Amino acid sequence: MKRINYLALALLAAGTLATTSCKKDAASKSNSEYLMNGSWKITSENVSYSLSGASQTSVIPIDNCQKDDKTNFNSGGVLVNDEGAVKCNSSDPQTTTGTWSLASDNKTLTIVDGSGANAFTGNFNIDQIDDNTLKLSNQADNSGITYKTTITFSH
Numbered sequence: 001m002k003r004i005n006y007l008a009l010a011l012l013a014a015g016t017l018a019t020t021s022c023k024k025d026a027a028s029k030s031n032s033e034y035l036m037n038g039s040w041k042i043t044s045e046n047v048s049y050s051l052s053g054a055s056q057t058s059v060i061p062i063d064n065c066q067k068d069d070k071t072n073f074n075s076g077g078v079l080v081n082d083e084g085a086v087k088c089n090s091s092d093p094q095t096t097t098g099t100w101s102l103a104s105d106n107k108t109l110t111i112v113d114g115s116g117a118n119a120f121t122g123n124f125n126i127d128q129i130d131d132n133t134l135k136l137s138n139q140a141d142n143s144g145i146t147y148k149t150t151i152t153f154s155h
Contacts, residue, residue, distance in 0.1 A: 031106050034129045035073035039082075040153035042066060049147045063088060071153065073100050079113060109136065124151075131155075 029037070045060040068084030079098040087094075098113035098120075113120045127150065128135035134153040139146055 029131075031102055031126060031129055032073075034131070035100070035102075035109075035134070036075060037131065038155050039070035039072050040134055040155065041068070041070060042151060043154045044152045045149065047147055047149050049145050051145065077101050079111060081113060 042062055045062065046057055047060060048055065048057040050056070065084075065086045065088035068086055070082045070084060072080045072082070074080060077099050079100045081096045081098075083092055083094050096114045098111065098115075100112075101110050102108065103110070107126050109124045109126055111120070111122050111124065122138060124136035124138050126134070127137050132154055135150060136153075137148055137150040139148045141147075
């Protein structure tokens with residue numbers, strides 16, 4: 001009799017697992033949808049590197065004039081940066097435009113901001129993206145040291 005109870009319990013557990021695993025997950029957004037979901041503000045930036053075998057991380061201070069800046073990833077790959085109410089340099093334009101695109105891996109973001117001599121182009125890994133957080137990173141080598149910059153944005 002005990003064998004039948006254990007068998008019934010095992011079948012009940014298996015049935016419960018099968019039923020719960022068949023439920024559809026809520027549809028998640030694509031990285032493009034997350035990017036285009038409102039204005040992003042920088043919240044932190046740091047650089048990490050290894051020197052003489054020891055890992056180092058330096059926090060890059062965010063100036064007050066940068067804290068109200070907004071970045072918008074608009075449809076059609078249009079990037080708009082707004083300086084906010086407080087500009088770092090009063091002669092800077094209020095907004096700059098550029099382009100953004102995702103690579104086929106959906107994890108590499110290319111940004112071209114501005115034009116001419118002041119243009120910035122960069123490729124970033126998307127380390128985290130959701131409704132509230134965008135974390136980008138890139139790596140660069142300089143004199144045999146690999147530096148990883150990580151920038152975090154939020155809404």
